[in-house]
Amino acid sequence: MPTQRKEFGRRGLSRETPSQRGQRPSHYSSGHATAAYAPAGGSALPFDDEDGFSLWAVLTNTLALFFSFQGRIGRLEYWSIGIARCVLLLGLLFAFISSTQPALAEMSQVSVTNALFMSGTGLVYTALFIAGLVNYWSLEVRRCHDRNVSGLLLLIMFIPIIGAFFGLYILIVNGFFAGTPGTNRFDTAQGLAPVFD
Known part of the structure; x- marks a missing residue:
């Protein structure tokens, strides 16, 4: 039985026989090579962007x-x-509190609540906090x-007392344990990169 040789960049074993390996094609086509260049004195060929790249896609x-x-x-x-989200939100909170601290010292509790949530700065921080929560x-x-677990399991965090312990468990499991090797039921087409198989 002839030994089969693996090729870089191809999946599986090559199907060619040992006698076909050293053969070269009998003719070469230069059609693809000349199509990439414009004739002398002519204008450049139009750029054809077939990959669908756009700023909107990014x-x-x-x-x-x-x-x-x-x-x-x-x-x-x-x-x-x-970590980037936490640093950003803590930095925004520090900036928000330090900018409003002098005015908040002389206000009552109701006035402070109104100032925090009814001001433009408070609304911006609230919107950013909601984005960080999402x-x-x-x-x-x-x-x-x-890890091949449904995300609906996270609703347990809304149960009082149990939710705090479950949140700590989720932090440890999601943060330190490896995911499912290979494919699982939650894979998407974008998540499967055939280049790195």
Whole structure:
């Protein structure tokens, strides 16, 4: 039985026989090579962008990375996005409190609440806090998906007392345990990169 040789960049074993390996094609076509160049003195050929790249696609893919509830993410993305979110929100909170601290000292409790949530700065911070909260739940759901567990399990965190312990359990499991190797029931078409198989 002839030995089969593996080729870089191809899946599986090559189907050619040992006698076909050393053969060269009897003719070469230069049609593809000349089509890439314009004739002398002519204008450049139009650029054909077939990959569908656009600024809108970049923006939607970035937002999907932070706010999508579908697919899977690994531990590196989980920690890097989570830490960046915490640093950003803590920095915004510090800036918000330090900018409003002098005015809040002389106000009553009702006035402080109205000033925090009815002012433009308070509304901006509230909107950013809600975006950070959605990002938190998105990361937790997708890490559960990576471990082949439904994200609906996270609703246990809303149960008083039990939810606090379950939240700590989820942080440990999602943050430190590896996900399911290979495919699982939560894979999406974007999550399966055939290049790295």
